[in-house]
Amino acid sequence: xxxxIAGSGALGCGFGYLLQKNGEDVTLLDNWQDHIEAISTNxxxxxxxxxxxxQKMTICKPDELKEEMDAIFVxxxxxxxxPMMKKIAHVIGANTKVICLLNGLGHLKTLEAYVEKKNIIxxxxxxxxxxxxxxxxxxxxxGPVELQNADPNEKEAALEIVKVLKSSGLYGVYSEDxxxxxxxxxxxxxxxxxxxxxxxxxxxxxxxSSTIDSMLTGIVSEFSAVAKLQDDITLDVDETVAxxxxxxxxxxxxxxxxxxxxxxxxxTEIDFLxxxxxxxxNRLGIQAxxxxxxxxxxxxxxxxxxxxxxxx
Amino acid sequence: xxxxIAGSGALGCGFGYLLQKNGEDVTLLDNWQDHIEAISTNxxxxxxxxxxxxQKMTICKPDELKEEMDAIFVxxxxxxxxPMMKKIAHVIGANTKVICLLNGLGHLKTLEAYVEKKNIIxxxxxxxxxxxxxxxxxxxxxGPVELQNADPNEKEAALEIVKVLKSSGLYGVYSEDxxxxxxxxxxxxxxxxxxxxxxxxxxxxxxxSSTIDSMLTGIVSEFSAVAKLQDDITLDVDETVAxxxxxxxxxxxxxxxxxxxxxxxxxTEIDFLxxxxxxxxNRLGIQAxxxxxxxxxxxxxxxxxxxxxxxx
Numbered sequence: 001x002x003x004x005i006a007g008s009g010a011l012g013c014g015f016g017y018l019l020q021k022n023g024e025d026v027t028l029l030d031n032w033q034d035h036i037e038a039i040s041t042n043x044x045x046x047x048x049x050x051x052x053x054x055q056k057m058t059i060c061k062p063d064e065l066k067e068e069m070d071a072i073f074v075x076x077x078x079x080x081x082x083p084m085m086k087k088i089a090h091v092i093g094a095n096t097k098v099i100c101l102l103n104g105l106g107h108l109k110t111l112e113a114y115v116e117k118k119n120i121i122x123x124x125x126x127x128x129x130x131x132x133x134x135x136x137x138x139x140x141x142x143g144p145v146e147l148q149n150a151d152p153n154e155k156e157a158a159l160e161i162v163k164v165l166k167s168s169g170l171y172g173v174y175s176e177d178x179x180x181x182x183x184x185x186x187x188x189x190x191x192x193x194x195x196x197x198x199x200x201x202x203x204x205x206x207x208x209s210s211t212i213d214s215m216l217t218g219i220v221s222e223f224s225a226v227a228k229l230q231d232d233i234t235l236d237v238d239e240t241v242a243x244x245x246x247x248x249x250x251x252x253x254x255x256x257x258x259x260x261x262x263x264x265x266x267x268t269e270i271d272f273l274x275x276x277x278x279x280x281x282n283r284l285g286i287q288a289x290x291x292x293x294x295x296x297x298x299x300x301x302x303x304x305x306x307x308x309x310x311x312x
Numbered sequence: 313x314x315x316x317i318a319g320s321g322a323l324g325c326g327f328g329y330l331l332q333k334n335g336e337d338v339t340l341l342d343n344w345q346d347h348i349e350a351i352s353t354n355x356x357x358x359x360x361x362x363x364x365x366x367q368k369m370t371i372c373k374p375d376e377l378k379e380e381m382d383a384i385f386v387x388x389x390x391x392x393x394x395p396m397m398k399k400i401a402h403v404i405g406a407n408t409k410v411i412c413l414l415n416g417l418g419h420l421k422t423l424e425a426y427v428e429k430k431n432i433i434x435x436x437x438x439x440x441x442x443x444x445x446x447x448x449x450x451x452x453x454x455g456p457v458e459l460q461n462a463d464p465n466e467k468e469a470a471l472e473i474v475k476v477l478k479s480s481g482l483y484g485v486y487s488e489d490x491x492x493x494x495x496x497x498x499x500x501x502x503x504x505x506x507x508x509x510x511x512x513x514x515x516x517x518x519x520x521s522s523t524i525d526s527m528l529t530g531i532v533s534e535f536s537a538v539a540k541l542q543d544d545i546t547l548d549v550d551e552t553v554a555x556x557x558x559x560x561x562x563x564x565x566x567x568x569x570x571x572x573x574x575x576x577x578x579x580t581e582i583d584f585l586x587x588x589x590x591x592x593x594n595r596l597g598i599q600a601x602x603x604x605x606x607x608x609x610x611x612x613x614x615x616x617x618x619x620x621x622x623x624x
Contacts, residue, residue: 206616211607215612289530
């Protein structure tokens with residue numbers, strides 16, 4: 001299967017590596033020149049669950065890829081999805097499947113501007129990864145990768161990708177409810193990510209604060225209202241808050257990614273979490289003042305730190 | 313006039329000093345042992361608008377004062393008002409005037425538990441002050457001190473205090489609308505104080521952020537709704553937001569007091585600003601989700617920093 005990885009950061013490299021080892025014809029796409037040069041010259045140096053390897057891989061910039069693909073995994077940052085889709089539109093054919101495992105809300109709508117719905121497969125993953133240097137990455141976890149066809153009639157297409165991910169060791173799983181999982185993950189990121197970034201603190205300390213119940217309930221109630229009205233997804237507020245506390249207690253003294261974004265002067269994905277809920281609530285004629293204000297505060301923090309919006 | 317200063321921090325010392333220089337019989341009250349000893353031993357060392365002086369002054373702990381007072385100026389932190397009132401209840405007689413110039417909301421209600429309304433005089437001041445060491449303070453400004461009787465029939469009492477403040481150089485002014493001024497000041501503290509504390513930034517940077525309009529409008533709208541329903545005070549949202557921006561531009565690269573509280577591991581006055589609006593909104597049957605969440609976030613920040621609530 002001819003597969004492109006659109007956005008070959010740490011997670012993209014991990015997926016591309018395991019797919020290629022499984023015999024797929026993989027091309028990594030990325031915009032980072034140093035990373036491209038390092039992988040072209042020395043191969044990808046990758047550590048998967050502690051096991052190091054070096055793998056020769058094809059990598060180029062998105063607009064340099066000429067051939068139509070069978071499948072494309074998008075692995076950009078949320079705000080990079082639209083710019084990436086513009087750059088790879090020419091390799092998306094009538095049957096090219098586009099698989100989206102990004103965190104955050106609203107990506108299906110972005111994809112539909114570039115891909116027929118029947119070819120879109122949405123999903124979530126709990127693999128984690130990091131970049132140690134250009135061309136040097138690590139990849140950790142046991143999956144799963146949950147997938148579901150965006151078009152209800154296209155289950156077969158999703159099952160085919162699941163099969164490929166399974167045989168590659170990426171632990172693909174067919175899900176009947178990817179949208180629910182996506183919303184639940186968004187609740188995690190919209191609470192612990194946003195609060196830790198705002199309060200400049202680790203998850204354990206934020207969740208030990210005296211006002212955590214009020215903060216979680218306030219945010220989750222707004223996520224829940226929009227999930228119901230927009231996607232007919234039921235997120236029980238009390239159950240979700242209990243789940244978040246459970247996740248937090250297992251993660252502990254850790255700075256989540258949005259905090260790391262600010263610490264490293266990168267724009268956050270807040271517009272695709274609390275910001276997406278605030279924006280949707282306006283569209284739906286309800287209100288999400290807390291999500292709006294958290295989005296405002298995070299953007300103010302970006303501005304104060306001199307971080308400019310991503311435009312690649 | 314026998315006057316006690318209940319809470320002789322920087323501002324209290326400034327008032328006490330100028331009142332005593334004007335011939336009033338002043339006693340400073342405070343709980344800080346080092347400060348009491350320094351002033352008792354060496355006198356108060358004070359710099360008023362750049363001019364240094366040393367003044368012998370009477371100072372003791374609140375419960376050590378035995379005589380009934382003619383007037384008491386309260387100068388505690390907001391959360392210190394109630395504990396202070398308990399400690400000085402025994403020197404409040406049938407005609408003792410209690411003058412409250414504290415920032416924040418809800419103080420009249422606290423005072424009414426200890427003082428007859430006819431004896432309460434509410435006010436605001438723009439004098440600023442600081443403590444450099446125990447017994448060493450500075451005091452700056454040109455006033456004014458706006459005063460108004462809490463009981464509409466007691467204008468004469470307020471005018472008498474205004475007169476004393478005028479002759480002392482404290483620039484007393486009778487106000488027909490102290491409650492409006494108090495709400496307007498609370499809007500300043502509930503926006504720039506709270507936002508700078510949360511975003512760990514100076515006023516100029518917070519007000520230069522791309523989301524400042526949304527943040528200000530959101531907070532001020534909730535203050536405005538409660539001011540109207542609770543006190544029949546009209547705070548026009550657009551005018552107030554314009555006023556806040558104006559104040560911010562004149563203050564510039566400055567960390568406001570709530571930021572300094574957190575930086576010095578002191579509890580903030582958030583419960584008497586955004587917290588008071590959230591609490592009142594519940595009582596009034598309306599909603600103030602933004603003020604509630606900002607209060608939650610500031611308390612979470614206090615908890616993360618290991619700051620415990622003031623109980624003196």
